[in-house]
Amino acid sequence: MTNSLQETEKSDIIFVIGTNTTWNHPVFGGMVKKAVKRKGVKLIVVDPRDIDLAKCANLHLKQRPGSDSAVLMGLQHIIVKENWYNKAFVDERTEGWDDYVKSLEFYTPEKVEELSGISKQLLIDAAKLYATSGRGALYYAMGITQHTHGVDNVKACSNLQMILGNFGLEGTGVNPLRGQNNVQGACDMGALPNVFTGYQPVTVEENRKKFADAWGVKVENMDDKVGQTVTTMVNNAGDSIKAIYIMGENPMMSDPNLHHAEEQFKKLDFLVVQDIFMTETAQIADVVLPACAFAEKTGTFVNTERRVQISNKALNQPGIAKNDFGIIVELAKRMGCDTFPETPETLFEEMRQLTPSYKGMTYERLEKECGLRWPCPTEDHPGTPILHVGKFSRGKGLLVPIEYRAPEEVISKEYPIWLTTGRLLQHYHTGSMTRRSKVLNGLVPYAKVEINVVDAKKLKIKDGEKVKVSSRRGSIEIHAEVTKKIQEGIVFIPFHFVEAAANQLTNDALDPIAKIPEYKVCAVKIEKIADCC
């Protein structure tokens, strides 16, 4: 996030797209609701479903799945044409205007209505309300990124914020809400194929030298090319990739096309999985290493607003399980490297010395100051709640032209219904933790597909009855929830349930740049299961 979670009441208007906030980021969802219902902040929701926040929104735009960038660019088309944009900000702080404006031409309200199903008038109303209400903050989540054109969607979001001057001020910004508790931290720590900690590129010799020196290895032994992403590693398993070491993840359940992931992992010479449970992925591993869960170790986590926070050890590990980092330190020793720091705090110390944006953070400060937001370059720096104040980190903000692309898979005669996937309030990710929780699993014990009343009637499906949902890749049986919350022609399935894994159905086509699979949209058909038992 460019801004902070606490700023909701500082906005004049909030724009929410691709996030069912009150379910996926519940505490923050409450803060948005409070700003809107108690402090008079306006709200625009763009979501195909009648999500909770839509109930208190000034406007709700129900787009067809996969048409997000068209909606975003369509709004910008209107804003620019009507001269509602912030000219001073555009002149002073951005570049690329001409190409960008040219690309907007395509997105006329008529065209966008056709692509998204949102009426022309509603688009115009939304553009006007958002552009003329003052400070606007934009929040998005996986609904924006999990598409073959996810990168375009994100750029369309920042374009919108740039032409309105919504950067560098309290209550503005482009604010992705991260789905897992340390996505930000994993990225910050250089758990990416192209960068070391703090986004220092591996292709820059100076950076390699800095890390090689600190780690006591020869710079010639460091890899100077960008590595492979998770998804390409899975695709190359058995070919260029022979061994994989997985820490704390269950890609077999979270992979968009389950069958594919399993086949690929089986081609490996060697698979190690380090986890807290015998997950689906661990079952096909050669070696399984038992790890401590979050409450069984001390460590730092970075939330979606870049705030680094300390989590303390509250419990002992089960059996002889070990900390994730401890296992790696032991393994390093066996492979001839005994210079790893061995406690969380000393690891953090080594890391911060190598990472300019973390340099000013210490465990002591993190504890005392309830966390710090990076960049925090020196020990007397208060941290940075708002990025891009007065200036973008790259100098000028780049307005990016965006060409419309349809989702990779579209509905057809055989598969006439759009499927979109997501999370429930009560469950999380692949369900390995929440399905094991008495209260959470008690609240929602099984999966349901949300289907519109009209579609259900056509298919003679009753609420609660089991149906078969199939895509080109597979099919699952699942209970139907007949509801008006979802539009006709679209169904929603949560992806937490092994016995009805939505990812059997989804498409593994990737965004060409971010390599994020198209999780959110694919085409399915729904059939009644012949009356049995």
Add this chain to the structure above:
Amino acid sequence: MENTLKITINGKVYDSSPGKTVLDIARANNVYIPTLCYHPRTGKAGKCRACLVEIEGFRGLKESCALEAKDGMIIKTDTEQIKQVRKMIVELHLSNGEHNCIACEKNGHCELQDMAYHCGIERPGFPEYHETIPLDDSAEGIIRDHNKCIECGRCVTACNNNVMHEVLDFGWRSGHTKVICDNDLPMGESSCVQCGECVQVCPVGALTFKNAKGKGPYWELEKKKTICTYCGVGCSIDMYVKDNKWVYSMGTEENWEKQTNKGMLCVKGRFGMDFLDREDRLTTPLIKKNGKFVEASWDEALNLVSSKLGETKAKYGAGSIGFFTSARTSNEDNYAMMRFARGVIGTNNVDHCARL
């Protein structure tokens, strides 16, 4: 902020900054004033009158939770009159409900019990009169006991103004006001999402967690500050644990204004921690032999991993090995694996699963 005002409480002078209530200043200086309806996160309600104090030059007693401190104020908190009023408040509550402290979940950190103790009340002075209302244990995680409710309104404010779920309200039933869910539905059938915020602010045992029942009285629990393992909000959680087991979660109250979550939690952070103690946790390394997992020592397992990775590197090069780190493990874990991939193996094939 600078200390620009002085007030006198029970004959002692205290410095403070402006904008504080008399209660704030008393609490900051360990002067005892009981409160029942006030909570830092729900604010003043002015309902219970437990916090009455005397101000020199004013007639009558004033609610200190709502009284802004002014320079030169002279306050008394321990007059006979105040003691009498407090006693009466406690006695009324005790006789209007069923306050059996012995096995109450709140025993040891109940604000009414605390106040009774300070007033020296061992048993209710008025004849007990009340109609027993059945327990509401219809919800998955929360038990409601109306007989212990003191109608302070904290839960209603918290549900409507903090977490914004707008479930609770005051209703009227057979001559009594009563906190109700929606239109007086059992909690388990109402729109309540079981976030537990109402339990966290309840001063007495009217709202408690099912999962905590019988797991140990308050004074045997240890409090540890952790960060929620679920979504990217990163709520600060005080985990209450005993005998190496999680008992319940509270949003961190200390410095709540500076915390990400301002003391609140959602249903996952609140109740989703029992996975930690599941029997099916992995407890020992496992090596697959002839298609079956066999328990192994750390030495065996790590030696095997080390030799396999070494062989693979020798045969196919460092680039044939890949590392998946995790968006759910700590920075330190991610850093260690990143360093291992790049510094020990020599490959940039390191990524995490957030994309998936």
